[in-house]
Amino acid sequence: MSRGAVRTWDIFIQLEMRALLLLAALGAVAAATTENFVGHQVLRIVPSSDAELQKVEELQELEHLQVWDGSEWSF
Incomplete structure (x- = not known):
């Protein structure tokens, strides 16, 4: 493999790792x-x-109670 191809893969792997880290942070x-x-x-x-x-x-x-009449969900 040429040096350019190796460098391209290195950049790709770095971006992939950053994306994975960002996804993990968003999940947390x-x-x-x-x-x-x-x-x-x-x-x-x-x-x-x-x-x-x-x-x-x-x-x-009352603020601490929520009353739901079911009209939002119809099947």
Whole structure:
């Protein structure tokens, strides 16, 4: 192999290693920023009266609770 070809392979390997390092760093950042849902609960609430519906709407206003009606996901 000529010296030019060897140099080209050296540059290619350096770029490949940098890309691999960048990919590993991005993976580490993504893993560190994922949200942990340990201790969270999912409850199914089906209000059977207007009074119960009113209570669910009041729960929606609380900051630490999220109420999902399922309309975002339709199959």
